[in-house]
Amino acid sequence: MPLTLPSLAAGTAITFVTALGNFGIPAMLGIPAGYATLPTLVYQKLAGMGTTVLAEVSVLAMLIGAVAVAGIALQRLCQSRQKLHLVGSTSRPLALPLGAARLPVEVLLWAVVFAILVLPMFGLLATSLVPAYGVTLRFDTVTLASWYEVLFRQPVTSRAFANSFGLAAGAAVALVTVCLPLAWLMERRKTRLARLFDGLLDLPYALPGVVLSIAMILLLIKLPFTEATLYGTIWIIFLAYLARFFAVMFRPVQASLKQFDPGMDEAAQSVGASLFRRLRDVIFPLSAPAAAAGAILVFLTAFNELTVSALLWSSGTETLGVVIFNLDDSGETGMASALAMTIVLVVIVLMALIQLFSRRFPKGVVPWQT
Amino acid sequence: MADIDLSSVGKTYAAMPALQDITTRFEDGEFIALLGPSGCGKTTLLRILAGFEEPSSGSIRIGTREMSNAQTGENIPPEDRNIGFVFQSYALWPHMSVRRNVSYPLEIRRFSKAEIGKQTDAALASTGLEKYADRMPSDLSGGQRQRVALARCLVSDPCAVLLDEPLANLDVALRATMQGVFTDFHKRTGATMIYVTHDQAEAMAMADRIAVMDQGRIQQFDTPQTLYERPRNRFVAEFVGRGTVVPVQEIKQAGDAQQARILGTEVAVQSARQEARVSHVCLRPENLTITESGDLRSKVARVTYMGGKYLLETVTDCGARLFAETRARFEVGAQLGLTITAPWAFSED
Numbered sequence: 001m002p003l004t005l006p007s008l009a010a011g012t013a014i015t016f017v018t019a020l021g022n023f024g025i026p027a028m029l030g031i032p033a034g035y036a037t038l039p040t041l042v043y044q045k046l047a048g049m050g051t052t053v054l055a056e057v058s059v060l061a062m063l064i065g066a067v068a069v070a071g072i073a074l075q076r077l078c079q080s081r082q083k084l085h086l087v088g089s090t091s092r093p094l095a096l097p098l099g100a101a102r103l104p105v106e107v108l109l110w111a112v113v114f115a116i117l118v119l120p121m122f123g124l125l126a127t128s129l130v131p132a133y134g135v136t137l138r139f140d141t142v143t144l145a146s147w148y149e150v151l152f153r154q155p156v157t158s159r160a161f162a163n164s165f166g167l168a169a170g171a172a173v174a175l176v177t178v179c180l181p182l183a184w185l186m187e188r189r190k191t192r193l194a195r196l197f198d199g200l201l202d203l204p205y206a207l208p209g210v211v212l213s214i215a216m217i218l219l220l221i222k223l224p225f226t227e228a229t230l231y232g233t234i235w236i237i238f239l240a241y242l243a244r245f246f247a248v249m250f251r252p253v254q255a256s257l258k259q260f261d262p263g264m265d266e267a268a269q270s271v272g273a274s275l276f277r278r279l280r281d282v283i284f285p286l287s288a289p290a291a292a293a294g295a296i297l298v299f300l301t302a303f304n305e306l307t308v309s310a311l312l313w314s315s316g317t318e319t320l321g322v323v324i325f326n327l328d329d330s331g332e333t334g335m336a337s338a339l340a341m342t343i344v345l346v347v348i349v350l351m352a353l354i355q356l357f358s359r360r361f362p363k364g365v366v367p368w369q370t
Numbered sequence: 371m372a373d374i375d376l377s378s379v380g381k382t383y384a385a386m387p388a389l390q391d392i393t394t395r396f397e398d399g400e401f402i403a404l405l406g407p408s409g410c411g412k413t414t415l416l417r418i419l420a421g422f423e424e425p426s427s428g429s430i431r432i433g434t435r436e437m438s439n440a441q442t443g444e445n446i447p448p449e450d451r452n453i454g455f456v457f458q459s460y461a462l463w464p465h466m467s468v469r470r471n472v473s474y475p476l477e478i479r480r481f482s483k484a485e486i487g488k489q490t491d492a493a494l495a496s497t498g499l500e501k502y503a504d505r506m507p508s509d510l511s512g513g514q515r516q517r518v519a520l521a522r523c524l525v526s527d528p529c530a531v532l533l534d535e536p537l538a539n540l541d542v543a544l545r546a547t548m549q550g551v552f553t554d555f556h557k558r559t560g561a562t563m564i565y566v567t568h569d570q571a572e573a574m575a576m577a578d579r580i581a582v583m584d585q586g587r588i589q590q591f592d593t594p595q596t597l598y599e600r601p602r603n604r605f606v607a608e609f610v611g612r613g614t615v616v617p618v619q620e621i622k623q624a625g626d627a628q629q630a631r632i633l634g635t636e637v638a639v640q641s642a643r644q645e646a647r648v649s650h651v652c653l654r655p656e657n658l659t660i661t662e663s664g665d666l667r668s669k670v671a672r673v674t675y676m677g678g679k680y681l682l683e684t685v686t687d688c689g690a691r692l693f694a695e696t697r698a699r700f701e702v703g704a705q706l707g708l709t710i711t712a713p714w715a716f717s718e719d
């Protein structure tokens with residue numbers, strides 16, 4: 001216990017920050033029950049009155065941000081303590097023989113996993129197959145009407161699919177292009193600026209999405225020196241995604257570059273290769289697996305994103321998360337479930353495809369395999 | 371091809387000096403070894419020569435080009451120096467085949483396809499790698515990998531080749547073969563080679579001249595034979611070969627020869643002409659003969675069989691540890707007499 005205490009504390013702190021900023025769950029479950037959290041309050045105000053309440057919600061966002069930053073600071077403090085503890089540790093995993101208690105403990109643990117992951121899926125599936133919410137699922141009540149309606153009748157769905165796909169793929173590609181050279185330069189030239197940037201880099205991802213969204217609105221509602229605004233266009237969501245998922249892309253790339261023998265770059269240098277040639281011929285190919293891993297993660301995360309887009313969408317720029325949320329909000333639980341199930345299936349198919357090709361990829365590309 | 375001139379080169383890391391006041395000259399085509407204990411600044415010196423680090427003081431000239439000058443802040447980047455570098459970690463590019471690793475320097479120089487093919491084949495052949503051309507570096511043994519690194523150096527026709535402990539990761543048997551590969555490389559290319567090692571046998575076997583380094587300074591820069599026979603100070607005397615440094619108790623000038631009292635016995639010593647007052651002598655096994663009547667009484671503390679002869683570690687009555695060699699076997703604890711002949715003397719403050 002004393003040894004794992006810092007990790008536990010760090011985990012608690014980050015869970016706190018995540019829960020504080022979570023929007024989807026309280027929005028779907030809390031708003032109908034009249035139970036508000038800070039993020040849903042921001043959402044309701046902004047959705048109800050538009051940008052006139054911007055000042056007011058900014059204060060709320062600042063409040064969430066401040067609490068979250070305190071949480072993150074606490075988490076970092078705990079983690080730095082943990083590093084001290086782990087010096088000289090052995091790599092043998094800790095094994096506690098449970099003896100006869102092993103079977104019940106295992107059953108219990110699997111039951112928890114089942115309850116958390118599998119049961120909601122079944123609920124989702126069941127809801128999507130009945131004609132109206134509340135009807136019990138029996139053989140004579142099974143219908144694919146919700147599926148049909150949401151997938152083929154509602155134009156918003158295909159629009160949302162296109163939007164989400166474009167946003168996720170675009171963010172993944174843009175982040176690969178930016179993060180590779182940037183991570184390389186930061187690794188080679190450890191200036192004070194680079195270290196400061198390194199420290200701040202996780203914030204857009206760790207901070208609640210609401211805070212980032214409000215910040216984005218404030219930043220982009222009126223572009224400096226022009227009358228143009230990005231608010232209400234898909235670009236504001238895109239830029240917000242870039243900021244939010246920057247760390248998701250940057251960290252794996254950075255980790256791979258850190259393991260890199262600097263001699264490989266220096267050897268290229270000594271045979272006369274310019275910085276551009278070295279980046280192109282040595283550094284990019286070698287960090288490509290990590291970049292691909294980051295891109296896959298960014299894509300999957302962005303594809304399912306709700307919090308940021310919920311505050312930034314407008315008619316025509318809906319994302320899948322927003323469509324599900326709106327369907328559910330307007331009582332179309334069946335259709336919401338059908339669409340949610342579709343997304344789960346799409347993600348599973350994508351993961352399966354990646355898995356299928358994983359043997360052809362270099363080691364380390366597939367993020368869920370180590 | 372070029373000679374290398376260093377003038378008062380120094381390097382400090384966070385106020386800690388890693389190199390101090392290095393002024394020396396490496397002649398064109400020489401095989402130089404930098405020898406010294408770990409942390410003495412060998413790698414730092416090599417990296418400054420290659421341009422990976424900038425000196426904190428002093429300047430470096432290679433051939434007619436000034437490469438670095440701490441005063442003017444001028445520093446030619448490594449890619450424009452045409453200096454080959456061989457790393458202890460091999461530093462091959464793991465995503466390129468052996469052939470591509472070797473041909474890459476030629477690609478950079480925009481040679482024609484035919485020319486690249488020809489030169490790559492020649493380099494692979496001269497390092498005995500023809501059979502492995504299409505393998506990936508990860509499928510090669512350590513020795514083969516270092517050959518690839520050498521072939522990669524060879525094609526770029528560098529004016530100097532810097533090698534940082536290239537054999538440190540290989541086992542002893544392979545080292546001897548690879549030493550041959552390096553000396554062949556040197557003979558064939560005639561390039562100036564600077565070879566860093568902490569293994570004196572390696573340095574002795576390969577180098578024309580050895581720079582012995584300690585604490586960021588070159589302590590002595592001479593041929594292997596001179597280093598062994600005429601060390602300039604205590605560090606070199608004890609670091610190179612087996613030697614014990616003992617103080618001179620009294621010195622008398624007898625014409626050209628110097629007569630010294632060492633460990634209570636009178637001995638004629640040799641020293642460099644400019645050494646006015648020698649203070650210490652270096653006693654090597656060659657300077658000690660075991661005789662019944664030897665007036666330096668000592669006791670055998672350890673016996674090591676060296677193949678055909680024994681190395682004795684003896685302790686004299688006054689407590690000095692001396693190394694002697696003998697063909698006859700002695701038991702630990704045996705008493706014997708030693709006679710000192712013509713040891714090398716130097717002065718130390």
Ligand SMILES: Nc1ncnc2c1ncn2[C@@H]1O[C@H](COP(=O)(O)OP(=O)(O)O)[C@@H](O)[C@H]1O
Binds near residue numbers: 408414
């Ligand atoms: N990048 C660096 N930063 C700080 N100190 C360094 C760095 N490189 C080398 N040093 C220091 O300089 C000294 C010489 O190092 P080095 O040249 O690597 O020694 P050697 O190669 O002879 O073992 C050492 O004390 C080492 O700690």
Ligand SMILES: [Mg+2]
Binds near residue numbers: 412413
């Ligand atoms: Mg070194």
